[in-house]
Amino acid sequence: MTTGGAPFTRRTPRVVSAVKLQRRKDREAQGAFLAEGPQAVASALSSGVVREIFATVDRIADYPGASLVADDAMAALSETVQPQGVVAVCDLLDVPLADALAKEPRLVAVVLEIRDPGNAGTILRTADAAGARTVIFAGDAVDPYNGKCVRASAGSLFHVDVVRERDWSALFSQLRAAGLQTLATSGYAARDLDDLADTGRLAGRTAWIFGSEAHGLPDAALSESDEAVRVPIYGGAESLNLAAAAAVCLYASARAQRS
Amino acid sequence: MTTGGAPFTRRTPRVVSAVKLQRRKDREAQGAFLAEGPQAVASALSSGVVREIFATVDRIADYPGASLVADDAMAALSETVQPQGVVAVCDLLDVPLADALAKEPRLVAVVLEIRDPGNAGTILRTADAAGARTVIFAGDAVDPYNGKCVRASAGSLFHVDVVRERDWSALFSQLRAAGLQTLATSGYAARDLDDLADTGRLAGRTAWIFGSEAHGLPDAALSESDEAVRVPIYGGAESLNLAAAAAVCLYASARAQRS
Structure with missing residues (x-):
């Protein structure tokens, strides 16, 4: 060259x-x-x-x-x-979903219809840091190869298996069939992250499902998940920003899986 | 009007x-x-x-x-x-440091020489969500009343005690005198967050000290802190972004203080 x-x-x-x-x-x-x-x-x-x-x-x-x-x-x-x-x-780095799941990842992050490339890239970076082996861009999500997403991922795009599933209708059943529990984040969920940590449930193999900051997850994604989970808010804030909430969830799993 | x-x-x-x-x-x-x-x-x-x-x-x-x-x-x-x-x-909402510490907060966040208003505002929002009562803008940090910081805080600027300490030479001793341990984040620290959680140390009253994404904390801040702490990286990422690392640290304390 x-x-x-x-x-x-x-x-x-x-x-x-x-x-x-x-x-x-x-x-x-x-x-x-x-x-x-x-x-x-x-x-x-x-x-x-x-x-x-x-x-x-x-x-x-x-x-x-x-x-x-x-x-x-x-x-x-x-x-x-x-x-x-x-x-x-x-x-392009895409891996078919079946190939990624065949490696039996303990921790998976799913960004579902997240359109903001900075948010998606930051979650990808955080997922890699927390030890997730697979990051799934599901539905009408941002293109993982968008320049801003690549930059926000700070190299992590090359470290994990990146999967794109535009049609996510079968995704939850495929994750479950691969032995992963599906935990969907929602500010309105009845159970919070502390409940799940207390009962030992976070120690299991887990796919975390994150929705967009503007709209959250679609109802269908919440109902198809094994559990909707809320990050507890101890102070006056109405919510966490998306990347912060994802960091708290992914690291709670990473720690529980190692203790 | x-x-x-x-x-x-x-x-x-x-x-x-x-x-x-x-x-x-x-x-x-x-x-x-x-x-x-x-x-x-x-x-x-x-x-x-x-x-x-x-x-x-x-x-x-x-x-x-x-x-x-x-x-x-x-x-x-x-x-x-x-x-x-x-x-x-x-x-302006500023509270003098002594007044904020007199309320005996269990959890405090210090943004030390963080110049990016979006990062500072996001940490303020996360600190509020995690139950911190006080957020201290120390050294040559961004103005908390900068429009972008106010917007990133999503209202949390009004929920916590905001303290500005341009000269931070006495800050660490004042925090210690108020019964707070000072934990400084550093990607190069020997001890990681899991070590501290395992030994029960995160349950104590804590001030977390965060430095800028570009430069980290100055050496003087690391040496004046009770402990330098690293967020563990389990995967291939070199680091977490600042707001994600702050979320993991603050929520680790929030959970330990409540278990």
């Missing part, structure tokens, strides 16, 4: 093609997405999914085989205000 | 004066700040700190005594893309 000649510009066909990956339909068409910055590119390289790397002159030495690009090309490839000088084109 | 005449415009002196409260130095000069949207205004009214309410014609009926403003005035008063039609001018 090395280039002996002039650096690529924003008009070089390979750059033009890569820039298109900022759009979902082109990601689907090419089966690829962009990872930006040294941290994400390092995770992508470890995962063996890198097709091509574009780097500016100050970064190129760190990436053997990378294509040298001019600043205007990097500005076009990057979706951030201050580009970090390296962008990788990566294969 | 009712107005029988034409609605206020963005040039009406009281509107001009209120718009200035979007800047820190004017907040300090006037001893006031802006709370925007029905949820925040309701919390402000419950706290008895409202000086004046500006509302558009579709909202004015909900706020007896409010000043009617035209859409251009609301657009100027609001810091959001889609104004919600009501903004309140509120007294």
